[in-house]
Amino acid sequence: MSGETEAEREGVAERADLAERGPAPLMAGFRLVDVAVGGLTLRAAIAGDGPPLLLLHGHPQTHVTWRKIAPALARRFTVVAADLRGYGDSSKPAGGPDHIAYSKREMAKDQVALMARLGFDRFALVGHDRGGRVAHRLALDWPEAVEKLCVIDIAPTATMYAMTDKAFATRYFWWFFLIQPYPLPERMIGADPDYFLRHHLAGQTRTPGATEPEAFAEYLRCYLDPAARHAICEDYRAAAGIDLVHDAADRETRIAAPLLALWGAKGVVGDLYDVLETWREKARDVRGHALDCGHLVQEERPEETLAALLAFL
Structure with a gap:
């Protein structure tokens, strides 16, 4: 998209219900856009030319988590780094019965619609943490849309819950804290969001300084919004x-797209699970390896992450 004239860009924006929001902070060369999809507005940072590549962040991050690798990816791809619904500057709808609005099926539907509005019916997909879980569901529900899939530092959700033990429950305590009925976790986090966010990120990383003060400030800006904290719990x-329930219904379905799994050798996922084996139970074509870091792979080891992605994509 970088070769567009202003007139051409305005025409695309009009066709795609896309509002330009200016340069993307911390994302060199990217521009921010708001895209209307399904009654919601999704915030995304976009740059580059070439084949489309969708990047999905995790909790407690936003699209800014890709800041260290997205500019290099944009030299070869049209990169769309989106905020998931409920996160960042995307819409934060009510959860509804069974928290259905935050099912990974609905969150994946958002991203398919976003890419379609931008003119991409098929794309490569990379998801870290929660974004990886959305990507997993997207690849199952819309196999025709996904050319290649990379999941970063996750094992499948159903597998992790099924294998829950004291070690996992202790080290991933927020999986069990955030699911408590409203408003318990929302009110407790709301008492000191800065402390909770700092503690959470410190527990995830094994590389001091990987999340720079500017990036933390951006995450905190979004985390200070009570609607965002509620959406995260949802x-x-x-x-x-x-x-x-959705995963159980698709127990025998395998992801068709080639899948790359990357994970932190010093993180919980790499310590507690045979990551490749968990994904071979879910996908037909699986490869991957660990990196010398914790959970925040793309922030802790950006050069190695970039190299792995470029080789795979």
């Missing part, structure tokens, strides 16, 4: 409920 509540 995301996790859905994962412990309706998402497991």
Whole structure:
């Protein structure tokens, strides 16, 4: 898209219900857009030319988590780094019965619609953490849309819940804290969001300084919004409920797209699971490896992450 004239860009924006929001902070060369899809507005940072590539962040991040690798990816791809519904500057709808609005099926539907509005019916897909879970569901529900899939530092949700033990429950305590009925976690986090966010990120990383103060400030800006904190809880509540129902219904379905799994050798996922084996139970074509870091792979080891993605994509 970088070769467009202003007139051409305005025409695309009009056709795609796309509102330009200016340069993307911390994302060199990217521009922010708001795209209307399904009654919601999704915020995304876009740059580059070439084949489309969708990047989906995790909790407690936003699209800014890709800041260290997205500019290099944009030299070869049209990169769309989106905020999931409920996160960042995307819409934060009510959860509804069974927290259905934050099911990974609905969150994946958002992203398919976003890419279609931008003119891309088929694309490569990379998801970290919660974004990886949305990507997993997207690849199952819309196999024709996904050319290649990379999941970063996750094992499948159903697998992780099924294998829950004391070690997992202790080290991933927020999986069980955030799913508690409203408003318990919302009110407790709301008492000191800055402390909770700092503690959470410190527990995830094994690379001091990987999340720079500017990036933390952006995450905190979004985390200070009570609607965002509620949406995050709804995301996790859905994962412990309706998402497991959907996963059970697709127990025998395998992801058709080639799948790359990357994970942190020093993180919980790499420590507790045979990551490749968990994904071979879910996909037909699986490869991957660990990187010398914790959970925030793309922030802790950006050069190695970029190299792995470029080789795969």
